[in-house]
Amino acid sequence: MRAYTTERPIAIVPNGVNCPGGAFTAAASDRKKMLFMARIHPKKGLIELLSAWAMLPTDLRRGWLLEIAGWDEIGILDELRGQAALLGIGDDVIFPGGLQGTAKDTALRGASAFILPSYSEGLPMAVLEGWAYGLPVFMTDACNLPVGFASGAAFRITTDPVQMAEVLRSKLADPAALAEAGSAGRRLAESQFAWQAIAGRMLEHYREAIERK
Numbered sequence: 225m226r227a228y229t230t231e232r233p234i235a236i237v238p239n240g241v242n243c244p245g246g247a248f249t250a251a252a253s254d255r256k257k258m259l260f261m262a263r264i265h266p267k268k269g270l271i272e273l274l275s276a277w278a279m280l281p282t283d284l285r286r287g288w289l290l291e292i293a294g295w296d297e298i299g300i301l302d303e304l305r306g307q308a309a310l311l312g313i314g315d316d317v318i319f320p321g322g323l324q325g326t327a328k329d330t331a332l333r334g335a336s337a338f339i340l341p342s343y344s345e346g347l348p349m350a351v352l353e354g355w356a357y358g359l360p361v362f363m364t365d366a367c368n369l370p371v372g373f374a375s376g377a378a379f380r381i382t383t384d385p386v387q388m389a390e391v392l393r394s395k396l397a398d399p400a401a402l403a404e405a406g407s408a409g410r411r412l413a414e415s416q417f418a419w420q421a422i423a424g425r426m427l428e429h430y431r432e433a434i435e436r437k
Contacts, residue, residue: 233432235429241356242418243356255287256337257336258396260290261323264292269340269341270292271304273290273341274290274304276392277392285316286316301319305319335354335359337402338360346368351367351369352417354409355410359406360401371416375408
């Protein structure tokens with residue numbers, strides 16, 4: 225954009241999310257939930273995520289349930305189910321399909337962590353929603369949200385299953401680190417990505433434009 229104009233100001237304003245109220249305590253269960261919520265597509269790193277999940281120590285993995293929610297855009301859901309079965313984690317992964325409205329809210333409130341091991345993103349709304357619900361986020365650099373790492377709201381993973389598994393193994397066994405990242409994510413959502421904050425920034429941009437005119 226700057227190549228087209230050397231004088232006019234440029235403002236980058238992110239997409240916004242609603243920050244819901246109420247408690248975000250995961251539902252009482254023998255297993256915590258790691259939530260993936262996006263379209264089901266190879267670029268989201270789901271094959272790699274399943275491989276990494278299978279590498280976790282059995283006692284750790286059995287304390288968590290991997291929930292892969294989303295609509296099957298190009299028809300790879302059966303392949304993912306087959307991969308989970310071959311890896312011996314068929315009982316550790318669920319595929320509830322696309323979630324909207326109350327079902328989506330319930331999934332976010334019931335989760336204990338969020339993951340997006342993507343190869344390519346613009347601004348992933350799912351990560352912003354995870355933060356809005358106070359969830360610690362595991363994501364790649366390709367999610368284009370470095371502020372998440374800088375603020376302590378996200379843990380950096382790659383699409384390499386071995387590296388991903390190592391980060392998951394370390395952090396999922398550390399409730400304090402997860403809680404701290406979740407709180408940082410909620411603060412980040414409220415300060416930078418909530419509609420109220422974005423509306424305030426937009427008003428400032430308009431005031432500056434009027435003053436310049």
